[in-house]
Amino acid sequence: MAYRCGNCGQSAKKTSTNYLFRESGLRNVVLKNIEVIKCGHCGNEDPVIHKMADLMRQIAQALVEKPYALTGEEIRFLRKYLGMSGGAFARLLHTDKTVLSRWENNQIDVGSKSDLLIRAIVCNLGNGLKQEAERIVRKFPEIDESDQKAVRIEINDSAFAYA
Numbered sequence: 001m002a003y004r005c006g007n008c009g010q011s012a013k014k015t016s017t018n019y020l021f022r023e024s025g026l027r028n029v030v031l032k033n034i035e036v037i038k039c040g041h042c043g044n045e046d047p048v049i050h051k052m053a054d055l056m057r058q059i060a061q062a063l064v065e066k067p068y069a070l071t072g073e074e075i076r077f078l079r080k081y082l083g084m085s086g087g088a089f090a091r092l093l094h095t096d097k098t099v100l101s102r103w104e105n106n107q108i109d110v111g112s113k114s115d116l117l118i119r120a121i122v123c124n125l126g127n128g129l130k131q132e133a134e135r136i137v138r139k140f141p142e143i144d145e146s147d148q149k150a151v152r153i154e155i156n157d158s159a160f161a162y163a
């Protein structure tokens, strides 16, 4: 079967590789052994993602369980996972959308209370996360909120791991 490059339109090959999923808006999400349409002409790589909703849920769950404080990009991902505007999400958090926007842009620290509240809200309102909510919230004491470390999240078909 022939494939076409999504960028330059030349013929491309399907291959299996680890793919840094920058389209997520996160810098550290790697899809392990995923099919990629790779172009030998322009170098473009297009991942073949069969279950986008499952993938997004995996990433959201990895973030709410992350053992360190959330970064701005991670908060933005979680807000979008809920399908909420900045204004709507800020209202849930009893903050204003300017502050939320500064959190998302890493201009000011979120603070541990808001970080944990964001996780609790996402656990309860996020698609497919509700049944994990109790287990995740009970692990909150293990989160190191003093450290906003960007953790690499590796996603396989049915599981994620921190690396």
Ligand SMILES: [Zn+2]
Pocket (backbone or CB within 6 Å): 005, 006, 007, 008, 009, 010, 039, 040, 041, 042, 043, 044
């Ligand atoms: Zn190309």
